[in-house]
Structures are given as structure tokens and as C-alpha cells.
Amino acid sequence: MPRFIFLFLLLTCIFSSANARTIRGEVMSSADSTVVAGASCRLLADGNAVTAVSADAEGRFTLECDNRGALTLEVSMVGFTPTQILIESGAKNINIGSVYLDEGLQLDGITVTATNATTSRGRSIIYPSVADVKASGTSISLFQKLPLAGLETNPINRTLSVDGGTPVILIDGVPSTIDDINGLQPKDIEKIEFTRFTPARYADSGKRGLISITLKQRTDGGQIYLWARSAVATAFVDGNVRASYHQGPSQFTLAYSPSWRNYQKVYDNKLESFIAEDFIVDIESHDRNPFYYHYHPINLKYDYKPSAKTLFSATFNIRPNYNKRRLIGETSDSELGTYSNYNDTYGKDFSPSLDLFLRHDFNDRNSLEAQVVGTMANNDYRRANNYSFADGSEESYLVDVDSRRRSLISEVSYIHDFNDDLQLSAGYQNTVSRSTNHYETSDFKPVLTENNNYLYARLGWSVNKVYLSLSSGAKLFWMENDDNRRHFIRNISSAQLHWSISGKWSLAAGFSYTPSIPSLSALTDYPQQLTPYLFSNGNPDLKVANSFLYQLMPQFRYKKFNTSLLMNYSNVSDGMMDEVLYLGDGHFLSQTINARRMWNASGSLNMRLSDIAGFGVNLTLKLGHSEVMNDNWSHHLTSFSANASLWWNKGPFTITYWRKLPGKYLSGSVVAKDENGDALQLDYTPNQHWTIGASWMYMFDRKGTRYPSWDYSPTNPGYNERHISNNANMIVLSASYSADFGSIFRTGSRRLNNTDTTSSLLKL
Numbered sequence: 007m008p009r010f011i012f013l014f015l016l017l018t019c020i021f022s023s024a025n026a027r028t029i030r031g032e033v034m035s036s037a038d039s040t041v042v043a044g045a046s047c048r049l050l051a052d053g054n055a056v057t058a059v060s061a062d063a064e065g066r067f068t069l070e071c072d073n074r075g076a077l078t079l080e081v082s083m084v085g086f087t088p089t090q091i092l093i094e095s096g097a098k099n100i101n102i103g104s105v106y107l108d109e110g111l112q113l114d115g116i117t118v119t120a121t122n123a124t125t126s127r128g129r130s131i132i133y134p135s136v137a138d139v140k141a142s143g144t145s146i147s148l149f150q151k152l153p154l155a156g157l158e159t160n161p162i163n164r165t166l167s168v169d170g171g172t173p174v175i176l177i178d179g180v181p182s183t184i185d186d187i188n189g190l191q192p193k194d195i196e197k198i199e200f201t202r203f204t205p206a207r208y209a210d211s212g213k214r215g216l217i218s219i220t221l222k223q224r225t226d227g228g229q230i231y232l233w234a235r236s237a238v239a240t241a242f243v244d245g246n247v248r249a250s251y252h253q254g255p256s257q258f259t260l261a262y263s264p265s266w267r268n269y270q271k272v273y274d275n276k277l278e279s280f281i282a283e284d285f286i287v288d289i290e291s292h293d294r295n296p297f298y299y300h301y302h303p304i305n306l307k308y309d310y311k312p313s314a315k316t317l318f319s320a321t322f323n324i325r326p327n328y329n330k331r332r333l334i335g336e337t338s339d340s341e342l343g344t345y346s347n348y349n350d351t352y353g354k355d356f357s358p359s360l361d362l363f364l365r366h367d368f369n370d371r372n373s374l375e376a377q378v379v380g381t382m383a384n385n386d387y388r389r390a391n392n393y394s395f396a397d398g399s400e401e402s403y404l405v406d407v408d409s410r411r412r413s414l415i416s417e418v419s420y421i422h423d424f425n426d427d428l429q430l431s432a433g434y435q436n437t438v439s440r441s442t443n444h445y446e447t448s449d450f451k452p453v454l455t456e457n458n459n460y461l462y463a464r465l466g467w468s469v470n471k472v473y474l475s476l477s478s479g480a481k482l483f484w485m486e487n488d489d490n491r492r493h494f495i496r497n498i499s500s501a502q503l504h505w506s507i508s509g510k511w512s513l514a515a516g517f518s519y520t521p522s523i524p525s526l527s528a529l530t531d532y533p534q535q536l537t538p539y540l541f542s543n544g545n546p547d548l549k550v551a552n553s554f555l556y557q558l559m560p561q562f563r564y565k566k567f568n569t570s571l572l573m574n575y576s577n578v579s580d581g582m583m584d585e586v587l588y589l590g591d592g593h594f595l596s597q598t599i600n601a602r603r604m605w606n607a608s609g610s611l612n613m614r615l616s617d618i619a620g621f622g623v624n625l626t627l628k629l630g631h632s633e634v635m636n637d638n639w640s641h642h643l644t645s646f647s648a649n650a651s652l653w654w655n656k657g658p659f660t661i662t663y664w665r666k667l668p669g670k671y672l673s674g675s676v677v678a679k680d681e682n683g684d685a686l687q688l689d690y691t692p693n694q695h696w697t698i699g700a701s702w703m704y705m706f707d708r709k710g711t712r713y714p715s716w717d718y719s720p721t722n723p724g725y726n727e728r729h730i731s732n733n734a735n736m737i738v739l740s741a742s743y744s745a746d747f748g749s750i751f752r753t754g755s756r757r758l759n760n761t762d763t764t765s766s767l768l769k770l
Contacts, residue, residue, distance in 0.1 A: 030068040031102030033061045041065030042083050050078040081105050098370050106509050128473050128504040132198045137617045139192045141655035143689040143697045148192040150651040153568035155612035156202040158649055161664050162683050162703055164188050171214025178221055180319050180363050185263045185303045189248040191231050191744055196222045203516045206477030207433055209498045210460040226253050227748030235740035240732045241268035259307040270296040271731035278724030280539050282588040293335030301327045315367040327355040345395040357383040373421040383411040403535045406446050413439035428467040435460040452487040454526055475502040485526045496521040514559040522551040528598050545597045549580045568614045578604040583674030586722035606632040624651045632672040645669040662687040678715035699740040710734035
């Protein structure tokens, strides 16, 4: 009998040990990278403590529990800001590595907590602080406050860009758009993953960088969020409606983001010349260009998550867009005299789509994602250029196309973790489409078919404090219409390195090669007359542009201060640009050609300081130099730009000031200036449901939004100054309302794949 009891106890211990999970790590101070001995380390399940230990004299801790469900690791110490790390369900042991605690700042008995920032596999991971969320009336205003170097926010246009490009956006792992971000409440965002380097999976999309948002999870219940803004004296209206309901494994979401503009005070003042050996004409025009549009993106989304390992999402999108603009002006022409011109442009887009997405985690090491998107795009465009001359004669030129495009995009991606330090991902994307263009001015009705294939593989691994990623892919693109057929096979490759030097310093570097394949419309020989002097046509001899990008970014973090410097160099061979050529008989041709070489070198400094007695500032300074060379000429440009956000929160009030100092950019022979902007915003949040706001935009600027450009073309030099006076000193009022109903419990989840026990940053 004693032997039986002993054997039973032994088997029980062995069974318990086999089912126990071990979570270990070390606690250190972010201020000086010293250990935090005695820190409290607790594991929580559904808000209840499962087990707890104190860090030893060297800051190390080890926790064991039998619970395989989702857990929360809470690390705290008197005098420091506590942090929580959310661990997904599973059975594998986890070594978190070094957990850095920020010192807490005590103000009138209140602890101001800092944004929790770390790095995982080359990505910045941000857990927005309570202070930043409290000071943000919208999701865009929250992004203004985060230490994400290279990310530029525009609260007027409600857009996000990464180093001047459009980023890839994921919400809970599902491909999304900026409209989806604008429909989120700051308080619903659990974490944000960010990188300036476009992941291999999306390298074929033409986008720059990645923003991946994880929302707080909810159980049964619903939520409604309403936001709207409108100018007092300008036809300027934006809105967001987002309603969701969660029941068991299902969640239903309706999102609607309308936008409306009706601007009458839009002006163009233009000087240009057409120059050839036997023909020269100088033109001066002063035009008014009123425009009108309304945009109504609507999506219905259904998420089904039967278990923590499987997610299915179906989204139906409808994005009707209607726009109309006019041009009323007088032109002084050295060849044709003085005449009036009236141009009318009309556009209508209606593109419903169905997006199906599936993710399944087979186990802790293997995951599969699949997506299918079908779109029926209907786009109508008309542009009538009408001229009335002094002798009573009239001329009219019509540019038109009705396009009907049907496309199907399919994608599958597989991820395999060999261990905590080595990961392999591979995928395949295919886009097939058929487009029919109809031109009223001719019998030309081309049918365009496309078959775009992209196959890639990516390998990432960690060695001590260094993370390295290598990827390569093959792009196979077939396209043809009635008159032309082109096949392309190109490589897309990139490399990324991240070195966590210490708790304060890190260094990132990257390289990428990306081809830019011209569209078939740019290759198709189909001339259209735009003005009495200018024709437009494709270029059948257009080559693929080859872009090489090199980046180096040191980053420093100390308590509530973050700074980084991005040094960037890009070199493009056969880059595409527009050029005007002389045809003879007083006529000129505008078409896309290949430049011999384009290059750009820039440095971008980002600094952020926040949570200091309610104050915060986020500042980016950029200096760059560009050059474009062709066979017979070259142009170069040095430009400075800046972007700053300053905010202060006290109780229910938040004051934010945003300012953009626009820089110039060089495109072929054209130098243009970015859109200017500034806004002073006051938000009042009396309770958890309401936020009332008022903005003063384009302050002390009588011309409002300005778009100057200079063309140094030897055949078509000129200057154009456009401004929208409707925006000048614009007062905008906003309001938002949110409410939760039913039984709602919010939590967060994230997946931990530790790569280094001695790393100074948390590896996820």
C-alpha cells in the first residue's frame, strides 16, 4: 500500500509538471538599466490572481501555473509605473526576457503613466497610455501623440502616411483602410504595431510601412460610436458611425464614414509657355475652379471566432463617390489673343466588393491566413474643355472614359516558427481582372485583362540582441488589351536588421529593391487632345523603373522621452516622369518617359516628450536633397519640412495644436510644394459618453490651402499657384457620442514569441 501511494503521488507530480506553464523573465529600470529587485510579479486569469512571486536580488522571476488559457502578467513596484503583458492561451513555456519599468511621476496623489513602448521582431509596439487616450478625442489625434518615428498624421484630412507613402493597415489582423481607423475610439485600441519597412507580404502593394492595430476584446454586448464635424461658414462635413454587437463567437459591425465638400473659392493663377525652334507661345490664365464632392464608404462586417485559434471575417464594402469641378477663367495668349475658357469635369465611382478572410493557428508554431476579395468597379469620367475666342469662334475638347473593372484577388500566407528565435513565412498572391473602357469620342473600346502573381518567402531570426529579416519574391505580371500585350517577370527583395543595444538605445537598418511596372494605359498608343496646343498619349517604349532604398535609424528612449534619426538614400534607374515633346505645327505631346537616374538623400529627426503635467509634444524635422537626370538636362532640389503636435490635458479639457511646415518635392522637371496646414483644437469631455470640440484651421492664412508648383521643362516651363480660400481661418465644430450596452468585458490579447532572454527589450 505505501508503494502504491508513493507511485500515485509520483505520477501526480509528473502529470502536474507536464501540464504546468512556466513564465520567466527579469525586471529592470528603463532609466538606467539596473535591476528592480523585489518587484511584484503576478499572473492573472480573468482578473483573478493565479500565482505571484517577487523578483530576486538580480531582478529575475519564475512563475508556474496549470492554466493554459489567456493570462495577464502584471509587474509592479513602488515608485515605478506598473505594466501588464497579455499572454495568449497555449501550453508552451515563455521566457519574456527583460521587462523595463518606467519611473512613475506623482502629481497631487495621481500617478501619470507613460505609454508602454517596446520592440518585437523589428517592429515598434505601443500600448497607449491612459493619459494619451484621455487627451485624444479621435483615433487620429491619438496617433499624433505616439512615439512612432516616420508616421505623419494630418488631423484636417484625417489621414496617416509613413515617410510620404500610404501604409498597410491591419485591424485585428484583417486588412483595413483609413476609414476603418477613423471609425475607432481611442479607448478601444489595445496595442499598435508599427514599422517603416514594408513587410515582404505587402511589398507588391505599392504601400509604405505597416500599422497593425489590436482592439480590446469583448464578450456579449454592443457598442455605438457617433462622430461628426462641420465648418461654421464652409460646406465642410465629415462623419463616422460605427455600431457593433458581440454575441458568443460572433461579432457584427456596421461602419459609415461620409464626407462632403462644396468649395467655390478655389483659384488658379498660371503662367506657362510652349517653346520650340519654330514656335513659341506665352500663356497667362486666371481661373476660378469650384469643386463639389460627396463620398459615402459603408461596410458591413461579420467576424466569427469559434476558438482562440480560428478567425473568419466577411466584409461587404460599398464606396459611392461623386465629384464635379468647373473652371471659369480668362486667358491671355500671345498666339490666339485673349479668350475665355470654361471646363467642366465630372466623375462617378461605385465599387462594391466582398472581402473574405480566414486565419487558423494549427498550434503555437504554425499559422495559415487566406483572403479572397472580389470587386466590381464602375468609374465614369468626363472632362470638357471649352474655349471662346475674340473672333467669335469656339473650340471644344472632350476627354472621357467609362471603365468597368471586375477583379478577384486571392492570397494565402503560411507562418512557421521553428523555435522562439527562428521564423519562416511564405505566401502567394494572385490578381486577375478584366476591364472594359468605353470612349464616347471614338469607337475605341479596349478590353484589358491582367494576371498578376506574387510569390514570396521571408526568414527572420534572432541572435542575442540582434533581429535579422531577409525576404525575396517573384512578381509575374501578364497584361494585354486590343492593341498591346506585355509580360513582366521581376524580383522584389528586402533585408532588415534591428539591434537592441540597451534599454535606451537601438539601431535599425534596412534595404529594399522594388520594381515599378507601368500600367497598360501608360503603354497604350491612344492620343487625346487636351488644349489647342497639347495632346496626351501613352508610351509603348516605357521601361520598368528599378528602385533601391537604403535606411539607417538609431533610436534613443529615456523615461518619457523618445527620439530617432532616419537616414534615407534611394536610387531609381529608369524612373518614370512626365515630359512635354514638340510634335510640329504648333502642337505638343505630354507623355510618360523614363528618366536616366533619380536619387534622393534625406535625414528625418523625430522627438517626443509626453505625460509631463499633462503636456506633450511630438516633433519631426526633415532635410532632403533630390536630383533627376535625363539625357539633356538635370534638376536638383534641397528641401526642409517639419511637422509638430503640442497638447495639454487638464481634467475634461484638452488643447492641441498641430502645424505642418510643407516641404518641396521634385518630380521630373516639376518642383511642387506639399499641402500646408495648421489647427488649434479644444476638446471637452464631460463624461464617458460625450466629447465636444472646436477647431480653428489654417489660422491667419487668407489663402487657406496652397499648392504652388514650378515647371522647369525646356519645352513647357511655367508656374502655377492654386489656393482654396474657403479653408482660410475656418472654424470647425465637432461632437462624438459613444455608448456600450449589454454585458461587456474588455481585455486584450497578444501573442508572445520570445527570442532572447538577455535582450533589453521585450520580444513578442
